[in-house]
Amino acid sequence: MSLTAGQTASPDTLPARPGPVRVWSQRPVYVLLATGPALFLAALFLLPLAHVVVKGFAAPASGPGNYTRIVTGGPYLPVMLGTLETALMVTAVCLVLAYPLAFVGSRLQGRLYTVFMALILIPLFTSVVVRSYAWMVLFQRSGPINQTLVTLGFIESPIRLLQTPFAVTVGMVHVLLPMMVLPILTSMRSLDGTLLQAGEIMGASPARVFVRIFVPMTLPGASAGIILVFISALGFFVTPALLGGARSTMIAVLIEQQAVDLLNWPMASALATMLLVTAVLIYMGYSRLTRRFNEMRA
Template identity: 55%
Template sequence: MAGGYAWLLAAPAAFLALFFAWPLVRVVWRGFTDPVLGLGNYARVFGDGPYLRVMLNTIETAATVTALCLLVAYPVAYVMAKTRGRWLQIMAALVLIPLWTSVVIRSYAWMVVFQRRGVLNDLLLATGLVDAPVSFLPGALGVHVGMVHIMLPFMVLPLLSSMRAIDGTLLRAAEVLGASPTKVFWRVFLPLSLPGLNAGVALVFMTSLGFFVTPALLGGPQHMMAAVLIEQQANTYLNWGMASALSSTLLVVTLAIYVVYLRVSGGAADAALVR
């Protein structure tokens, strides 16, 4: 970056330091000092309580949702990137409109779809695919569908911007040099869309780790996410030391996963381009 303009960052940096970094430091500190100085809270987090299991649940759910989002969003973004004019506007609107509805309302809407006398069961019964209503709720299906629905725009948009930036002449050059359409996609288009893909994956995965409402409403008790545990400790039991320890653990786990992901995906991107 041009050094002369670094001062422009001073205000945002001060804002972040004051309202983000400092509270974060206090949260981490509290995990070690409340109610008494020591590792008591962390002994509980890593002990044989429910905490580690919930952390793993959380990571697993976030990873599944991210993978599903990618599967759905990539073709959508691909088609959008190839489209111009009115149709692009319509598609963009369809992707964006769900963002204007609250997460709580959308989660309740999925309950209506999935419940025993819901739309989906009515359809299955009417078509004779099942004889008795299927119990979808509470269950993993509801959690995953509900979360993918909410996170989808956050995957589509970075993918789209990345794909639209791809220079079409590169694709034509590959074709001219005799590459099949499949080969053009795998060797040229996909690697060039990786920045958007990485951004989308990071965005969806990180956000999914902190999900609260959707798994609480659509999932069973066995689908408990870390955010629910943290909320319980902070609000119900007023045990802020424990809430801090759990938050800090989630933060460290998230950062660790992110670093590993950057290494792996960065390596993969380089390899794909060099091959």
Template identity: 45%
Template sequence: MANTTISEHSVAGQLSRPASLALVLPLVLLLGLAFLLPVANLLMGSIFTPAPTAEHYLRIAQEPIFLRILLRTVQTATIVTLLAFLLGYPLALVMSRLSGRAAMLVAACVLIPLWTSVLVRSYAWIVLLQRTGIVNNTLLNWGLISQPLKLIYTEGAVIVAMTHVLMPYMILPIFSSLRSIAPELDRAARNLGAGHWTSFLAVTLPLSLPGVYAGAIMVFILSLGFYVTPALVGGPQNLTIATLIGQQTTDLLNWPFAGALAGVLLLVTLGLVGVFRRFLRFGKGA
């Protein structure tokens, strides 16, 4: 009788297929109207203007400046992802081993930037790095430099600012993976004679790789399409593909060519994500 009751409750708790589709439908409609439809309209405009043409895509392939900007964008995204991993993994490891108020304090330091506008954080970096900013004034007062350094509107400034903005997206997935690792595994490795580094390399790091993969792919994809920070901190000398698309739409009003740039960026992003997924499967197999 008890088994029958449990079975009835489990069946009653499951939603039927029409009910599940009804729950998902509003989200699908919102995604279609707010994202898929505008993207499709932009891509169609790059091909039909008004007659079918490949002119805009040929322009991207024929003019080296656009390919250089695309390569610079991929290079910047790669560097930002590596820096976010190198800086974020130790912090995620510390977070996973803390408890009480110390854990809450470190978590607040990671989460509070996510609650702050990207625009505000980008302007904060301008205040820090400009010629009369805090960094240059400090170095001048200490006598380390004789004249202000050019820190703003450089590729280095873009990388540093983007790493700061996107680092929480690397830390949180790694932290989640590290918290799911049983502490007994590390203690067992220690009991078998492994040192701190050996235990970390043989146990902790391999088991945390799913979080590393998730964080890396999020940071990399967000870096490819990042607009606000490169536009404010990098200036016109350090264009990325996203700032170039914004320039074509807002300044030059060349929507068909902007659609072609967006299409190329979308193809590159999907291709790199596909490669990353294959690497992920390889990593799991290894």
């Protein structure tokens, strides 16, 4: 390591520098470093969120008017419930597919592992708009899936696949699956293999070792994946807008319609607040659960 001029590390200059207290605590530097990002986020993240929450209550008349309208009628509540249902379904399918996939990945080494990672990351890096477009093509009435089904004799004439909840679920699983795989894979690869060995030495069958040791030890990764996928799914816009119909729409699409098509910003803000509160509550529940889980393990 070389030092710049004027800071030669000769023994007689070192003691002249301020004592170890300033070397160990660089508080002013970190306060300075934090100021930029903090101001940026205060202006462009916290302020907009506050604006959304306030606007939901402020107009057209101040008070909870928008919320009584949400609760008492219109498409709002059914769409919100449908969104929760779709997000839950997508998360469940992702978990069922991602867990074995991550398990396979965790056992690969060297070049094979690099290939595996590339195959997971390529879809992750592909634009969501592009991927939803791809599913639009696949699900068309004259698209490849309908053609194959007709050729194989499963159906007599092409069926409607686009604008169904099924299409939305498939499209969203496709987008979110890599986000479920990555945290599970990380937890599986950092798992201490000697624990599994210990289980076997004590006489447990491989299935028992898997259920009693491997699964519990990889639970933190799985729960991180679940929360990540679930909260992302709640706010999904592109996929439901392109693949879903009027009946399979989701809350983000409804908010965009209220703001852009109907210019009803107060209602859009109220719905956005509802979505924000839902996401925050779910996240808080999750962190409380993980904390309790960690305390139990300790």
